[in-house]
Amino acid sequence: MLTEGDLQAVVDLVLEKEQSRIKGHLINHITVRVKPVLRGKADPYSLLVVVPLWALARSDDYAIYYTIHEVAHILSPHRGHGSGYKEVEDLLLSFWEMSIKRKRAYPRTVSAKGDVVYTSPKKADPFSWNVRNCYDSLEKATQALHRYSSRYRFGMG
Numbered sequence: 225m226l227t228e229g230d231l232q233a234v235v236d237l238v239l240e241k242e243q244s245r246i247k248g249h250l251i252n253h254i255t256v257r258v259k260p261v262l263r264g265k266a267d268p269y270s271l272l273v274v275v276p277l278w279a280l281a282r283s284d285d286y287a288i289y290y291t292i293h294e295v296a297h298i299l300s301p302h303r304g305h306g307s308g309y310k311e312v313e314d315l316l317l318s319f320w321e322m323s324i325k326r327k328r329a330y331p332r333t334v335s336a337k338g339d340v341v342y343t344s345p346k347k348a349d350p351f352s353w354n355v356r357n358c359y360d361s362l363e364k365a366t367q368a369l370h371r372y373s374s375r376y377r378f379g380m381g
């Protein structure tokens with residue numbers, strides 16, 4: 225399972241690659257924090273992204289996707305998940321040979337090196353609705369994920 229330090233390394237590399245392709249932006253560091261929260265966020269003022277623990281528990285590929293999703297919010301010229309945002313997100317994901325098929329903003333599938341590594345669960349997904357918001361440690365979140373995935377048989381990516 226990835227750590228906060230691993231995800232920081234992903235972001236550092238993304239910024240390095242992104243700067244070589246898109247001229248003229250001044251962001252050279254974005255800090256990653258992993259926290260026991262329901263939703264991640266990106267703060268363009270403090271240049272901080274927060275990735276929820278449950279995303280790390282789900283899978284490494286999913287955690288990388290999630291981190292890049294948040295970083296794209298800081299680098300995107302537009303707020304929200306519009307076409308400008310999607311272009312940036314697609315570019316950053318391509319640095320990791322990743323791509324997504326979207327529902328609207330969020331992925332129906334995440335692929336890495338051409339293989340699907342995550343498929344969005346149906347809406348009654350107990351993991352989404354119950355598990356991810358109430359675990360204060362990676363260990364507990366992971367145990368819960370395994371419990372739910374064996375019971376409901378949805379993929380862990």
Ligand SMILES: [Zn+2]
Pocket residue numbers: 293297305329
């Ligand atoms: Zn978003």
